[in-house]
Amino acid sequence: MTLAHEHPSEGTDRTRLAPALAAAANRLSAAGVASARVDAELLAAYVLGIGRGRLLLVDTVRGDELRRFEELVERRAQRVPLQHLLGTAAFRHLELAVGDGVFVPRPETELLAGWGIEHTRPGATVVDLCSGTGALALSIADEAEPGLVVAVERSPEALVYLRRNAAAFPGVRVVQADVTAPDLLGELAGRVDVLLCNPPYVPEGTPVPPEVADHDPAEAVFGGADGLSVIRPVIGRAAALLRPGGVVGIEHDDVHGPAVPDLLRQDGRFTDVVAHRDLAGRPRFATARRA
Incomplete structure (x- = not known):
């Protein structure tokens, strides 16, 4: 899965989180994951080291965070249990x-x-x-x-x-x-x-x-x-x-x-x-x- 890098900040490798979450939810939904949006948000929160409720306060993520998020979303799309990914x-x-x-x-x-x-x-x-x-x-x-x-x-x-x-x-x-x-x-x-x-x-x-x-x-x-x-x-x-x-x-x-x-x-x-x-x-x- 590749998430489009939109509106990177000047001079930094940063990506807006909202489109990345939407793309992840679409990928998981297409893979048959019933709770696609929730799982995408939980994986993003896990990568960022914050509670899911704080995602609303996050505008952009770093490139390494995005890549880790994409990797986890792809594994979830392969139907690896969410809990196994979170540990x-x-x-x-x-x-x-x-x-x-x-x-x-x-x-x-x-x-x-x-x-x-x-x-x-x-x-x-x-x-x-x-x-x-x-x-x-x-x-x-x-x-x-x-x-x-x-x-x-x-x-x-x-x-x-x-x-x-x-x-x-x-x-x-x-x-x-x-x-x-x-x-x-x-x-x-x-x-x-x-x-x-x-x-x-x-x-x-x-x-x-x-x-x-x-x-x-x-x-x-x-x-x-x-x-x-x-x-x-x-x-x-x-x-x-x-x-x-x-x-x-x-x-x-x-x-x-x-x-x-x-x-x-x-x-x-x-x-x-x-x-x-x-x-x-x-x-x-x-x-x-x-x-």
């Missing part, structure tokens, strides 16, 4: 390190995080299964007053990011383990107050955007033929880990609106099963209380 993903009040090998947290998961925060009393023990970047675990550590947060992740690649993100939170313990293991966190059985899980839940064969297909780890996206291969054992393990009255929240695919609440009811050890929708009205997560 971080915003999640509630956090900026989480992300990159190849770890699932990029989605804005809709902030709803499950908020629910978990609301149910975390001071001193509570909280478990986050399939932690990835640590988005859920670290949001609770950041916004509530838990006594202990345990973040469980299996992938060695994802653990690099999880440990980096968790380093600022001494009350968070990172555990490498498979969440489907029948003896997972056996030392906490019957002692957990809040258990959250954002597992791989997309049914295999479901078409996904290039950002997901080419960059998110498949093991963090797809959950077997029906998308429930991880959720089923997680429900059983949640029942074993939670204290009576403890609560569980599990994110799921929008095709699982009835299925996950039904699995919680069928387990027989939960009450107060509730299905929750996201801001677009799609089924997004289910919650329940340990009987």
